[in-house]
Amino acid sequence: MGSGTERARGRRRDSDASRAALLAAARDLFGRRGYDAVTLRDIGELAGVDASLIARYFGNKAALYRSAVDEDSREVTVSPEAFDLGTFTATALRRADRRGAPGPLVQALLSQSDHPEVRAAAADEMRARMISPLADRLAAEGLQNPAGQAELLISCLVGVIALRSSGLFDSLSAMSPEAVGAILETAAQSAHERAPHTAGSPVEEP
Missing domain, CATH: 1.10.357 (Tetracycline Repressor; domain 2)
Incomplete structure (x- = not known):
């Protein structure tokens, strides 16, 4: 059970790190290029994360943008x-x-x-x-x-x-x-x- 818990924690850490990397990349790219000029692939490449994970963590590009703005404003x-x-x-x-x-x-x-x-x-x-x-x-x-x-x-x-x-x-x-x-x-x-x-x-x- 202990190893299973550790694996779950490891997956959660990886998930949190991927989400944070995507959010940081989105803040950077949206901040420099604007919304329309940035693609989900651009964000994934800068983050070093599979861009398909954006749908899992944020839903879509517009939702990711709103998260980026909110994080920036904090x-x-x-x-x-x-x-x-x-x-x-x-x-x-x-x-x-x-x-x-x-x-x-x-x-x-x-x-x-x-x-x-x-x-x-x-x-x-x-x-x-x-x-x-x-x-x-x-x-x-x-x-x-x-x-x-x-x-x-x-x-x-x-x-x-x-x-x-x-x-x-x-x-x-x-x-x-x-x-x-x-x-x-x-x-x-x-x-x-x-x-x-x-x-x-x-x-x-x-």
Whole structure:
């Protein structure tokens, strides 16, 4: 019985290792190439695991993508009580710099994928992880339309991550993550001073 238990444990360790390798490969490839450009065979080859095991462990490519995004997002913790956009931005940019790519979440948001469920899942993740905590903070500070302001600021962050990784803008690429974060945090802090006029409200003449 003892040897049977050991064999079962060995199979479980092999199974866990294969699943982890596939997930790590998916995070890497989806983060660099985007969803549509990556095949299950690509993921299996990078992981050194039979790609047919993806169906066993994850179900299908879209489910593997969602797992990759969720795993990627777990590395960044956000306090819903006090979302510090500057610190979050610096952390996100340092991660993108280390891997030399925007990451699976940003890639999915910016893609023109033929799989709308993938972009929808990415948008839901972005709302849960970033937009909602920032909107809660802005609402607590008395800002009008906190959800819209939060979406605007996080959209700026997404664009910065994508363009910084592209190398198309030398000055942006040369800025430190902390400097970029400070600019976005300043924008968040000063947003309540730029409250827009509501429809029908009088506009002061210059």
